[in-house]
Amino acid sequence: MNSETTFLSCDWGTSAFRLRLVEREGLKILAEESSKQGNAATAERWRQAGQPPEQRAAFYQTVIQEHLAKLEATVKTSLAGLPVVVSGMASSTIGMVELPYKPLPFAADGADLEVKKFEPTPDFDHETLLISGVKSEDDVMRGEEVQLVGCGFENTAEEQLFLHPGTHAKHVQVIGGQAVALKTYMTGELFGLLSNKSILAASVEEGGRLDGGANRHWFEEGVQASRRENLLHNAFLVRTNDLFGRATKAENYFYLSGLLIGSELQELLLRLPARIVLAGEPVLLAHYEAALRGLGISDKCPVETKTAEEVTLNGQLAVLRRPAPTAVAPTAAP
Incomplete structure (x- = not known):
C-alpha cells in the first residue's frame, strides 16, 4: 500500500x-x-x-x-x-x-x-x-x-452550529472559521439511566424503528411536551402513559426519547444559528431531524446532516x- x-x-x-x-x-x-x-x-x-x-x-x-x-x-x-x-x-x-x-x-x-x-x-x-x-x-x-x-x-461572520448527538451530545458554535463556544448535554446518558435504572424502566421497551407503527407520533408527542412542561414532570408522564394504557411500552420508549431530545434543543428556539450541521450515527440523525422539524427549527434555518463516519x-x-x-x-x- x-x-x-x-x-x-x-x-x-x-x-x-x-x-x-x-x-x-x-x-x-x-x-x-x-x-x-x-x-x-x-x-x-x-x-x-x-x-x-x-x-x-x-x-x-x-x-x-x-x-x-x-x-x-x-x-x-x-x-x-x-x-x-x-x-x-x-x-x-x-x-x-x-x-x-x-x-x-x-x-x-x-x-x-x-x-x-x-x-x-x-x-x-x-x-x-x-x-x-x-x-x-x-x-x-x-x-x-x-x-x-x-x-x-464556511468562514463566515454568521453563527453556525455543530450538533453532535450521542451519550454526551455536543453543541459547538462556529463563527468566522473558529469554534468559539461549547456545550455538552447528557441526553443519551440520561435516557439510558431513565429507561434502564429508574422507575420508568418498567414502562418502556426498546425495539422498533422511528417510522414503525405509532412510534413517530409518540416521539413527536414527547418533543411537543418538552415545550409545555418541565422535564422533571414530563418524565413521570412516561409512567402514567403506561399505567393508564395511553401508550404501549414500545411507544413510550419513543415518547421518552422525544422528551429528552426536545429538552436538549429548547435553547435553539431562543437563539437560532444561521446554519446547523447535524453529524452523528444514522439512527440518532433521524431522531434529531424529526425533533428539529417538530420544534420548527429546521423551518427557520437550514439543517445539513452528515454521518459520523464521513466527518471523522x-x-x-x-x-x-x-x-x-x-x-x-x-x-x-x-
Whole structure:
C-alpha cells in the first residue's frame, strides 16, 4: 500500500475501537476492523501488565497492531509504513498518552488542534498522529473536534452550529472559521439511566424503528411536551402513559426519547444559528431531524446532516495533511 494514497484511521473511544484502511481520494474504506477493546479496557490491561509509564504508548500501539494484522489478512497485503491517525479518548487519562486540551477557540479547519506525532519503531512501523481534545472554561470534548473539522464549515461572520448527538451530545458554535463556544448535554446518558435504572424502566421497551407503527407520533408527542412542561414532570408522564394504557411500552420508549431530545434543543428556539450541521450515527440523525422539524427549527434555518463516519474521516485526513508536529519515539514495550 502507498502511504501517499492511503492511511489508517483509528477511532478509539472509551468502550470501542475501530480501525479503517482508507483511500485518501474519495475517502473510500477498503477494510475495517472493530472491537470492544476501547481505552478503558486497554488501560486496565496495561495496569495489569505492571509496565512503567514510559512504555504506555508502545503498549497501546500493540492493540493497534493486533487489529492491523487482521486488516492485512483481509486485504492480503502488507500495510507497513502507512500513517495512523488516532482520535477519540486515546489522548485522555485512560489513553495511550494524556495530551492537554486545546483551549477554545480553535480553527474549524483543524489547523491548530493539539497533535502529538510518534515516529515509527521496529515494533510499530507506522507514523502515528494522536489528536487531543478541546476545552472551554467549563466544558470539554474529545473526538468531536475532529468531526467538527470534517464538516467543512464556511468562514463566515454568521453563527453556525455543530450538533453532535450521542451519550454526551455536543453543541459547538462556529463563527468566522473558529469554534468559539461549547456545550455538552447528557441526553443519551440520561435516557439510558431513565429507561434502564429508574422507575420508568418498567414502562418502556426498546425495539422498533422511528417510522414503525405509532412510534413517530409518540416521539413527536414527547418533543411537543418538552415545550409545555418541565422535564422533571414530563418524565413521570412516561409512567402514567403506561399505567393508564395511553401508550404501549414500545411507544413510550419513543415518547421518552422525544422528551429528552426536545429538552436538549429548547435553547435553539431562543437563539437560532444561521446554519446547523447535524453529524452523528444514522439512527440518532433521524431522531434529531424529526425533533428539529417538530420544534420548527429546521423551518427557520437550514439543517445539513452528515454521518459520523464521513466527518471523522474528513477531519482525520485534514489533520494528516497539515504540517507535522515534532515527533517522539515511544519506549518499546518489553
